[in-house]
Amino acid sequence: MSDTPDKLVIEDLYKIFGPAPDEAMTLLDQGLDKTEIFRRTRTTVGVQKANFSIREGEVFVVMGLSGSGKSTLVRMINRLIEPTRGRIFLDGVDITAMSKDELIAMRRHQMSMVFQSFALLPHKTVAENAAFGLDVAGVDGQQQREQAITALATVGLEPYADSYPDELSGGMRQRVGLARALATEAPILLMDEAFSALDPLIRTEMQDELVSLQDKKPHTIVFISHDLDEAIRIGDRIAIMEGGSVVQIGTPEEIVTCPANDYVRSFFYGVDVSKVFNAGDIASNRALIVFERTGVNVRAALAQLQDRGRALGVVTDRENRYRGMVSVNTLAAAAKGDGAHWDQAFIPDVEPAPAQMDLSEVLSRVATTEYPIPVVDDQGKYRGIIDKTILLQTLDKTT
Amino acid sequence: MAESGMNFDIPIGDWVETGVDWIQNNLTPLLDAIADGLDLIISAFEDLLLFFPPLLLAALIVLLATWRVGWRFGLFAVGAMVLLFGMGIWEETVVTLALVIASSLVALAIGIPIGIAMARNDKVEMIARPILDLMQTMPPFVYLIPAAIFFGLGKVPGAIATLIFAMPPAVRLTNLGIRQVSTEHVEAGKAFGCTSSQLLFKVQLPLAMPSIMAGINQTIMLALSMVVIASMIGAGGLGNTVLTGIQRLNVGLGFEGGLGVVLLAILLDRITQSYGHIRTRSGPGLVERLRSWAGRNPDTQTLRSPN
Numbered sequence: 001m002s003d004t005p006d007k008l009v010i011e012d013l014y015k016i017f018g019p020a021p022d023e024a025m026t027l028l029d030q031g032l033d034k035t036e037i038f039r040r041t042r043t044t045v046g047v048q049k050a051n052f053s054i055r056e057g058e059v060f061v062v063m064g065l066s067g068s069g070k071s072t073l074v075r076m077i078n079r080l081i082e083p084t085r086g087r088i089f090l091d092g093v094d095i096t097a098m099s100k101d102e103l104i105a106m107r108r109h110q111m112s113m114v115f116q117s118f119a120l121l122p123h124k125t126v127a128e129n130a131a132f133g134l135d136v137a138g139v140d141g142q143q144q145r146e147q148a149i150t151a152l153a154t155v156g157l158e159p160y161a162d163s164y165p166d167e168l169s170g171g172m173r174q175r176v177g178l179a180r181a182l183a184t185e186a187p188i189l190l191m192d193e194a195f196s197a198l199d200p201l202i203r204t205e206m207q208d209e210l211v212s213l214q215d216k217k218p219h220t221i222v223f224i225s226h227d228l229d230e231a232i233r234i235g236d237r238i239a240i241m242e243g244g245s246v247v248q249i250g251t252p253e254e255i256v257t258c259p260a261n262d263y264v265r266s267f268f269y270g271v272d273v274s275k276v277f278n279a280g281d282i283a284s285n286r287a288l289i290v291f292e293r294t295g296v297n298v299r300a301a302l303a304q305l306q307d308r309g310r311a312l313g314v315v316t317d318r319e320n321r322y323r324g325m326v327s328v329n330t331l332a333a334a335a336k337g338d339g340a341h342w343d344q345a346f347i348p349d350v351e352p353a354p355a356q357m358d359l360s361e362v363l364s365r366v367a368t369t370e371y372p373i374p375v376v377d378d379q380g381k382y383r384g385i386i387d388k389t390i391l392l393q394t395l396d397k398t399t
Numbered sequence: 400m401a402e403s404g405m406n407f408d409i410p411i412g413d414w415v416e417t418g419v420d421w422i423q424n425n426l427t428p429l430l431d432a433i434a435d436g437l438d439l440i441i442s443a444f445e446d447l448l449l450f451f452p453p454l455l456l457a458a459l460i461v462l463l464a465t466w467r468v469g470w471r472f473g474l475f476a477v478g479a480m481v482l483l484f485g486m487g488i489w490e491e492t493v494v495t496l497a498l499v500i501a502s503s504l505v506a507l508a509i510g511i512p513i514g515i516a517m518a519r520n521d522k523v524e525m526i527a528r529p530i531l532d533l534m535q536t537m538p539p540f541v542y543l544i545p546a547a548i549f550f551g552l553g554k555v556p557g558a559i560a561t562l563i564f565a566m567p568p569a570v571r572l573t574n575l576g577i578r579q580v581s582t583e584h585v586e587a588g589k590a591f592g593c594t595s596s597q598l599l600f601k602v603q604l605p606l607a608m609p610s611i612m613a614g615i616n617q618t619i620m621l622a623l624s625m626v627v628i629a630s631m632i633g634a635g636g637l638g639n640t641v642l643t644g645i646q647r648l649n650v651g652l653g654f655e656g657g658l659g660v661v662l663l664a665i666l667l668d669r670i671t672q673s674y675g676h677i678r679t680r681s682g683p684g685l686v687e688r689l690r691s692w693a694g695r696n697p698d699t700q701t702l703r704s705p706n
Binding site: 115 | 581592593608
């Protein structure tokens with residue numbers, strides 16, 4: 001992810017609501033806080049000093065409680081709300097400096113948006129709603145319909161093309177909202193609490209669908225949410241906002257393991273940690289000695305383990321693929337044999353776990369075996385092991 | 400002016416008279432143009448409605464009532480037509496109807512754009528609001544005086560007084576309807592790249608339609624009531640029948656004219672109201688309605704939007 005280019009760059013962005021924005025800016029520069037500024041000037045600081053960039057093709061979740069400025073922030077990206085100060089670059093072009101026409105063209109072709117309340121037009125059919133962005137942009141009727149149907153097919157609503165929104169359930173309506181955003185083929189999607197109005201089951205379903213949509217055809221998504229579970233589920237990175245400021249930006253793992261302050265930590269109450277991490281995240285490759293099997297023989301390995309006072313080791317091949325786990329005892333037994341073959345030294349019944357395995361599953365496996373669990377990636381390469389100590393440390397850090 | 404007992408007098412009445420005189424002396428060509436234009440519209444509608452043989456027109460009204468509202472109302476319309484013919488006031492009814500339609504149309508053509516302007520600009524709203532209050536609270540008879548001074552007697556001044564009196568609800572409810580469109584709908588329009596006029600025509604006006612239709616209904620109802628009053632300056636129609644009844648103390652004649660107005664009011668009200676709800680389609684068609692009466696497709700009755 002980190003080598004992909006930045007799609008959106010947000011530089012020193014501020015939004016002040018109310019009668020005295022200039023005065024408030026001065027006070028802010030002097031270091032006063034939001035409440036004090038409101039007391040003095042009756043002016044609300046919506047967003048202050050936001051600085052971050054969003055990479056091409058990533059799902060960037062902006063999270064915070066209501067009033068934290070997250071909706072304001074996302075609306076400044078397509079200038080539904082004009083920033084008070086600061087700049088936003090889209091592929092290097094300054095959005096804040098765009099003329100009215102340029103802005104309209106940008107909204108038609110570069111960015112689309114999905115709303116919490118769906119905001120569909122009740123007098124238009126599902127297909128006409130999905131084609132809204134195209135209609136506005138002056139695309140001709142036949143092509144509008146085709147693109148709308150394609151987008152509806154993506155979200156599984158093709159059969160409902162000629163229904164009306166009030167004939168659909170909440171989840172289906174939001175699919176129309178999503179199809180409307182996808183139909184314009186804009187590379188950036190702004191999603192404002194897009195799934196918050198849906199009931200929990202449908203919400204999870206939509207989140208999964210968004211993730212699989214991202215796999216098929218990645219968009220750069222800015223997703224606003226107040227729900228950490230949702231953020232973790234869909235986010236490549238998460239920005240946490242408090243009182244108009246971005247207090248922390250990082251991957252879900254970073255946020256959960258090293259929360260910047262108590263506000264960030266407060267989001268985790270009630271969050272199921274085993275959903276945050278998978279086996280690959282916590283596997284440690286320093287816990288055991290690794291032998292490359294072409295480089296050492298069984299006897300040398302035994303000697304090394306004994307020298308260092310270790311009981312276990314991991315054996316890999318030249319490409320770092322996991323081959324098996326050995327112990328002092330199994331190595332010693334194999335060394336007595338004639339060929340001293342590696343295969344004879346492997347501890348039986350130690351199954352490697354894939355790196356994507358949920359922590360909850362890892363937990364049950366660790367609990368039922370005496371050996372650590374080796375973790376391999378999808379090419380079979382060794383990533384490390386998880387033992388009881390590592391697992392307990394992880395759980396301890398996050399609760 | 401009543402004697403107030405104080406030597407203090409603000410001659411608002413004099414000022415108004417001066418203003419009226421000035422308009423009369425200086426704006427005659429403009430007044431004539433307005434009069435000619437209105438006359439054209441009113442005569443067009445009158446000619447159109449009187450062009451139909453009475454029975455055909457009555458049948459059309461009954462059909463419209465049945466299609467838009469329902470078969471029970473269709474039966475009511477039949478009864479109303481029978482009464483209007485029976486009382487011998489068919490022609491008066493048609494004249495009144497033409498006058499109502501013509502002045503409502505002009506009122507809407509002026510009122511709806513003003514309502515839109517009010518919704519889009521707070522300053523316009525600030526200016527228009529007190530004027531609308533004035534227009535709505537002023538006793539309707541007062542409009543008759545300047546109308547008669549500027550345009551003489553007859554249908555044109557009647558229509559002018561009517562359209563001024565009937566316009567405010569169209570303005571107000573258009574303004575209200577547009578302002579009530581949810582923020583997210585407006586944001587959605589903008590976020591997908593609507594220009595300001597696309598936002599108006601593709602998002603705001605369609606969503607404000609129920610409110611605007613309520614305004615149109617109100618305007619038409621007010622126009623009807625004013626047209627009756629306007630018969631005092633010679634607008635003719637059913638109002639004339641009522642007026643004659645009053646002048647001759649002829650209760651029977653007055654009641655017949657009044658009943659004609661009531662029947663027309665009910666017909667206009669129910670038919671225009673039927674356009675008021677946003678439908679999922681442009682309204683179930685006649686065939687669908689027939690089918691739903693036959694009980695084969697009961698769902699059509701429930702195809703209404705939640706708002």
